[in-house]
Amino acid sequence: MANNYIGIFDVIGPVMVGPSSSHTSGAATIAWMARQIFSGKPVKAVFTLYGSFAETYKGHGTDRALIGGMLGYKSDDVRIRNAYEEASKNGLAVEFIADRETSVSHPNTVDVVMTAEDGHTLLIRGESIGGGRVRIRRLNNIEVEFTGEYSTMIIGHKDVTGTVAYITKCLAEKKVNVATLKLFREGKGKKAFTVIETDSFVSEELKDRILQYETVTSVDLIEV
Numbered sequence: 001m002a003n004n005y006i007g008i009f010d011v012i013g014p015v016m017v018g019p020s021s022s023h024t025s026g027a028a029t030i031a032w033m034a035r036q037i038f039s040g041k042p043v044k045a046v047f048t049l050y051g052s053f054a055e056t057y058k059g060h061g062t063d064r065a066l067i068g069g070m071l072g073y074k075s076d077d078v079r080i081r082n083a084y085e086e087a088s089k090n091g092l093a094v095e096f097i098a099d100r101e102t103s104v105s106h107p108n109t110v111d112v113v114m115t116a117e118d119g120h121t122l123l124i125r126g127e128s129i130g131g132g133r134v135r136i137r138r139l140n141n142i143e144v145e146f147t148g149e150y151s152t153m154i155i156g157h158k159d160v161t162g163t164v165a166y167i168t169k170c171l172a173e174k175k176v177n178v179a180t181l182k183l184f185r186e187g188k189g190k191k192a193f194t195v196i197e198t199d200s201f202v203s204e205e206l207k208d209r210i211l212q213y214e215t216v217t218s219v220d221l222i223e224v
Helices: 008-012 020-038 049-056 062-068 077-091 163-173 204-211
Strands: 042-050 093-099 107-116 121-130 133-139 143-145 152-158 178-185 191-198 216-222
Touching: 008 107, 020 042, 020 062, 020 107, 020 121, 020 133, 020 216, 042 049, 049 093, 049 107, 062 107, 077 093, 077 121, 107 143, 107 191, 143 178, 143 191, 152 163, 163 191, 163 204, 204 216
Parallel strands: 042 093
Antiparallel strands: 042 107, 107 121, 121 133, 133 143, 152 191, 152 216, 178 191
């Protein structure tokens, strides 16, 4: 018989600044994860909201939650209530676009486009799937899938033979226990992301070692 276990947090929801686990806690977590992945400090964030996010984002505080997450605030941080003022103090320009026309696979979907002072950008698509849980579904134009429930390494690289073997060799040498490893790519020989969820601490030394490989372009880490 399948294990349909329901945990207490599925019933009462996460600790958060309200009112909704999907529309505020989940939104804050998506933006917080995006901020961890982005290299450098964002000076602008554009949030494109779809589905129910687009319909109710102001009334449910989704806008404030997204800004708070982009500033590095977790979903229970009371500073989220004053997110617009916090953004102004931190030099972060924000813009919200409600897209009520585009069809998406989940009703609580947001695209986050971050821009750094030097002009480089990153797009992340996230879905708030209930109870404060989230799923990241896109990095720039590459479809991905991870939840951030584990410590997660996101390694950008060219899809070239030997790259993943080098990455796993580095992990084995440092005795990092891998929960999952998935490769997502534009196409053969093109841009790719290897996403590794781990049960172990990932040191800066390990990140630097992986980044030394000639086909690796970025190594980012989400620590839970």
